[in-house]
Amino acid sequence: MRRTTVTAVSSLLALSAAALFAPAAFGDPPIIPGMPPIPTGLPTGLPGVPNLPGAPVVPGANDALNNFVLPPCPPSLADLPVGVATVTGTVQTPSGAYALAGAKVTLVNSAGAEVGSTLSDGCGRFRLDSVVAGKYTVKFGVRTFKGSAAVDVPITGTKVTLKADVSFIKIAVFEGEWDHIEKILAKIGVPFTKFPARSVGQQDLSKFNVVFINCGETNDSTVTANDKKKLTDFVDGGGALYVSDRAVPYLTQTFPGAINAGENSGPAGMRKGNVIDVQLGSFLRGSVAIPLNYNLGGWRRLSKNQPATTFTLLRDSESQEPSIVTFFHGSGFVGYTTFHDEAQMNDGMTYSLIFFITRM
Numbered sequence: 154m155r156r157t158t159v160t161a162v163s164s165l166l167a168l169s170a171a172a173l174f175a176p177a178a179f180g181d182p183p184i185i186p187g188m189p190p191i192p193t194g195l196p197t198g199l200p201g202v203p204n205l206p207g208a209p210v211v212p213g214a215n216d217a218l219n220n221f222v223l224p225p226c227p228p229s230l231a232d233l234p235v236g237v238a239t240v241t242g243t244v245q246t247p248s249g250a251y252a253l254a255g256a257k258v259t260l261v262n263s264a265g266a267e268v269g270s271t272l273s274d275g276c277g278r279f280r281l282d283s284v285v286a287g288k289y290t291v292k293f294g295v296r297t298f299k300g301s302a303a304v305d306v307p308i309t310g311t312k313v314t315l316k317a318d319v320s321f322i323k324i325a326v327f328e329g330e331w332d333h334i335e336k337i338l339a340k341i342g343v344p345f346t347k348f349p350a351r352s353v354g355q356q357d358l359s360k361f362n363v364v365f366i367n368c369g370e371t372n373d374s375t376v377t378a379n380d381k382k383k384l385t386d387f388v389d390g391g392g393a394l395y396v397s398d399r400a401v402p403y404l405t406q407t408f409p410g411a412i413n414a415g416e417n418s419g420p421a422g423m424r425k426g427n428v429i430d431v432q433l434g435s436f437l438r439g440s441v442a443i444p445l446n447y448n449l450g451g452w453r454r455l456s457k458n459q460p461a462t463t464f465t466l467l468r469d470s471e472s473q474e475p476s477i478v479t480f481f482h483g484s485g486f487v488g489y490t491t492f493h494d495e496a497q498m499n500d501g502m503t504y505s506l507i508f509f510i511t512r513m
Contacts, residue, residue, distance in 0.1 A: 223500050224438040231278035238284050240306055242313035243277040244293050248342025249316055251507050252277025254436045258293045258315075260284065260304075275435030284310070291315065296393065296486075297322050297362050298511050319343055323360060327353060329367025331449065332397050332493040337506050338365075353403070354379030358387040363513045368398035368493050376406040389483025393513035397493040401453050404489060411480050412463055412489060415454035419491065421447055426476050426501075430466035433477075436508040443467075443501030445476060445492055452491055467505060477509060486513070 231241045240260060244253040258279045259270040269281045273293070286308040292301045293315050300318035304311065324345040326335050338345050348356055350369045354377050358364060364387060384407045388394050396403050401414045424445040428434045437443065445467075457473040459465065466477040479488045488509060492502060 221440075221444050221499065221501050223504065224440060226276035226278070226438055229274055229276070229278050229280075231274070231280040237308060237310055238282065238286075239310035240281040240284050240289075240291070240304065240313065241310075242279060242315060244273045244279065244315045245277055245317070246298070246341040246343075246507070246511065247317050247319045247322075248340065249314075250340060250342065251504075251511075252436070253293075253295060253298055253315075253317055253511055254508065255432055255512075256293045256295045256298070258291060261290045261292060263288050275438055293317075294321075295511060296513060298513075322363070324363045324365065325356065325358065325361040327351075327364070327366045329369035329397075329400065331399070331495055332368035334365045334367055334395070334397070334494060334506075334510075336494050337503070337510060340503075341507060341510065351375060354383050356383070358383050358392065359390070361387075361392065363393045363395070366394070366396045366400045366403050368400050371400045371402045373402050373406055376402050381407040385483075388485035388487060391484040393486045393488070395488045395490075395510070395513060397490050399453050401489060404487060408480075408482055408487065411460060411482065411487070412478060413456035413459050415456055415474070417451045417453050419447060419450065419452035419454045421450035423447075424476075425470040426467045426505075427470045428466075429468050430464070430477075432512075433466050433505060433508050437501065437504055440501070442470065443505065444499060445469075445502060446499055447492065448495065455489075455491060466509070477505065488513070 244256045244258060245251065246253055252273070252275070254273055254275045254277055256273040257270060258273055258281070260268050260281055262268050269284065271279050271281060273279045284306050286306055289304050289306060290301055291304050291313065293299060294317070298317040299321055300315065302313065302315055304313050319342070322343045324338065324343060326338070326345045326347050328347060328350045330350070335345060335347065350367070353366070380403065384394060384403065399417060404412050405414050424447060425442055426445045427442050428437060428440060434440065455475045455478065457475070459475060459478060463478050463480045465475040466479065468475050476492060477488070477490045479486065490506070490509065494506065
């Protein structure tokens with residue numbers, strides 16, 4: 154099947170985190186561009202940085218187009234047996250099927266005082282030491298993916314499993330011709346409200362905190378003045394917007410100058426994506442590259458030169474064109490991917506999208 158083209162056809166990680174922003178409030182640590190590196194255990198290399206002597210070889214790093222295998226979780230202190238005065242555990246998506254990486258985990262005592270906090274690693278693991286036995290509330294979250302749980306800590310310590318609370322997550326999905334982000338949302342285990350394609354301007358977006366616009370045949374004239382107003386108000390008010398592939402005019406028309414898009418001329422075939430963002434690399438368990446399978450030609454390319462305010466998470470190793478980009482606008486956050494969850498999905502692409510979505 155082809156579609157018709159209608160327009161012109163750890164310390165090593167810390168060294169790479171250049172611009173860090175402080176969390177605004179608990180449960181809302183900075184989004185992708187400004188989040189501190191997730192602790193991973195043993196760093197295995199970053200784009201442009203050779204592996205440390207003796208570091209394990211990363212599956213997928215040198216053979217990303219052929220035999221990519223998601224590496225196992227690296228060693229972590231959180232994996233050690235529970236000991237005296239320790240709280241360890243994992244933070245997961247609502248379905249429990251995937252880790253919630255980079256979540257701020259905070260332990261609050263019965264008096265309401267914070268007694269310790271940390272970040273979950275790329276596999277969702279965390280560890281808090283020197284905890285006095287007693288009853289606590291553990292709070293955790295990354296933007297809309299957050300929750301809390303009561304925990305009774307004995308003197309021997311305890312291990313807990315935390316799942317994000319779906320009651321915090323209000324998602325709108327606009328249908329597309331080639332993309333069905335709702336399939337990924339189902340894997341994560343979050344509810345959503347579905348709307349017809351090209352009906353953005355007709356909906357009340359204020360009811361939601363995340364909006365997804367699936368890939369569909371979109372051009373500049375398709376995006377109405379009402380569409381642009383609805384999206385601008387939504388994002389400037391603190392909402393998170395995700396657009397994929399051919400729906401990019403919703404971004405270029407609504408936020409002019411924020412993203413430099415190319416044409417619908419992306420070729421079908423396998424591409425190698427270099428992991429640029431250290432948070433994404435941690436979630437991919439140290440992988441420095443993943444295979445991107447574009448089984449349909451005519452996908453929307455991005456210019457390799459993006460505005461300074463736009464952050465690249467994944468970049469095509471050959472063309473240097475970004476595959477995932479993000480930018481802030483007002484109080485909100487916008488993200489875009491050139492690929493999506495069509496029939497070509499593999500583990501590298503699926504995990505990249507899940508990481509991206511859980512930052513919304």
